[in-house]
Amino acid sequence: MILAEKYASHLCIDMKNVESVLESLRCNSLQGLSAKKTFEDTGIATIRINYTHDEKRKKTKMTTKLNISAGDLRAEIAKLTGMNEKHVKLIMNSKVLKMDRTLAEQNVKNNSLIMIMQITVTEEEAKEQEMICQDEIKEQDERKAKISRTRKGAELLAQHGENTNVPYLEIADQKGQPIPIPEVERKALLLAMTLHEKGRAFMKKRDYASALLYLLDADEEFGKCGSKFLDTVDNRAVLQLEIVWCFLQLEQLDCLRDAEERLRWAQTRLNNCHGENLERLYNLKGSTANEQVLYLRLKVLQGVVLYHKGNLYRAREHLNEAEVLLRNLSVDDIKVVQLMSLGFTAQEARLGLRACDNDVNLAASHIYQRRENKAEIRRKERAERKRKKQESINSLVAMGFSEKAAAKALRSTNNILERAVELLRCNPEPVYQEDVAGPSNHVEISDETINRVAYLGFDHSAAEVALRRFNGNVERAVQALIDHGGYLPASLLNSYPSSLSPEEAEVEEPSEEKQKEREIVEEVMADIPEHEEDYLDMTLEEEREVIIKYKTWLQGSQQSTS
Secondary structure: OHHHHHHHHHHOOOHHHHHHHHHHHHHHHHHHHHHHHHHHHHOEEEEEEEEEEOOEEEEEEEEEEOOOEHHHHHHHHHHHHOOOHHHEEEEEOOEEOOOOOEOHHHOOOOOOEEEEEEOOOOOOOOOOHHHHHHHHHHHHHHHHHHHHHHHHHHHHHHHHHOOOOOHHHOEEOOOOOEEOOOHHHHHHHHHHHHHHHHHHHHHHOOOHHHHHHHHHHHHHHHOOOOHHHHOOOOHHHHHHHHHHHHHHHOOOOOOHHHHHHHHHHHHHHHHHHHOOOOHHHHHHHOOOOOOHHHHHHHHHHHHHHHHHOOOHHHHHHHHHHHHHHHHHHOOOHHHHHHHHOOOOOHHHHHHHHHHOOOOHHHHHHHHHHHHHHHHHHHHHHHHHHHHHHHHHHHHHHHOOOOHHHHHHHHHHOOOOHHHHHHHHHHOOHHHHOOOOOOHHHOOOOOHHHHHHHHOOOOOHHHHHHHHHHOOOOHHHHHHHHHHOOOOOOHHHHOOOOOOOOOOOOOOOOOOHHHHHHHHHHHHHHHOOOOOOOHHHOOOOHHHHHHHHHHHHHHHHHHHHHO
16 A cells, blocks of 8 residues: 555556556466466466457466477467467567477477467458458468468579579678678578568558568578678668567567567677778768668667666667657658659659758769669679670680570570580580571660569579560569579570561460469569668658657656656
């Protein structure tokens, strides 16, 4: 009674509310002690469960042995909550539990907290309850199928990352030296990046529950890449920020306890990648403004975690720093429109203005310069590829093949010399002597389009060849590369009858299985951004909302203690 009066007076709130909270704390403490003794005596653990039902957040507890599988626990939870077992994921400490492994193997302990994530979609209203249930099951199945399709599509594309030389995977260290990526890590990297982009696509729609599932899967795949590689790029650090952001937006405060470690890890990796004072980033790009949005989100999330840990002073410091960054990084919408009138995209305009402190003229020059730099890089890449290809042609000519046959064989085999030699030895040289005109001689393919296909894990040269063969049709080019193991055979390259125009020439009708793969690839490609700084193009509106909300709460806490 005395304690309740003390807190009620100190916090300026009703004493009955204080008494209720204190009684709840007392009961929880007694229950915890009882559960601990039960576990010590019998080995039966008490697991805390958080879940959402009918749009209401609920909590419950379950008792279980820790030697059962997570799948068995999921079945029990489904019975308890009335959820569909097949559409439930169990998340503990930001990791999805594996259904075929025991709880003990996955570090589940007595009094562990498990969050239930249900794969759901918005239900269509229906008059009868039975119809609602049927629609719910059907749409949940569709959502689950989409998640499985995305992963399958990512794995399908990842297969074509092997034995290829993909420009965007050539990462350099702080001295500018390329870091070789082992094939296993290369495959895991492409899979992780694809899942990451899918998660980002859901974040843009503010579907954080779906986004979280993809982001956690991406994090698992990034974990298969070597630490030396991950220290040089910011991908996984950005991923940690986005995972914690999803926890915040889903109001999963229990998961925010794990967020502190994720944020600490992210800050360390960002420092390794950008430099303690962003000096490495500045030396590479000449500007640090766009990457500052990452540090803004980091400061906001650190402030939120500190607030919920009760460290209000440091929380206020972090949120104040975030507020200063927010003012500096905000972009004038009118100036965005001005730049768009000059022919720039809205994304280019926002990134340019942010990099140039909202100066329209400087931003325009900045965008022009970036375009020119990218074009120059592409020119150098093409020149280097041409040089290497000529070396291979010279090697084949030295073996006794004609220059024209050598060039066509290399083109058919994705510029792999060993395959070209095998092809030339297994096929009569006259097959390559005819110069069959195809669309590659007439269609202008932009570097952006070639890079978009190369981003999926195909060799840059193979991507260009396929795009020219199919008149710039990205979907058909990608599907053909998939169907033929990453490179187009000579038979497909030389398949234009003289009586048909390139537009009339069609590819062989794909099988039902290949058609399904094509659809999966198209779904994955739809979420891959064309601009390499897409992840930095934030509106910052969500960050503004969080800063205002938590600073208001901090102000209320300060007033109640004064």
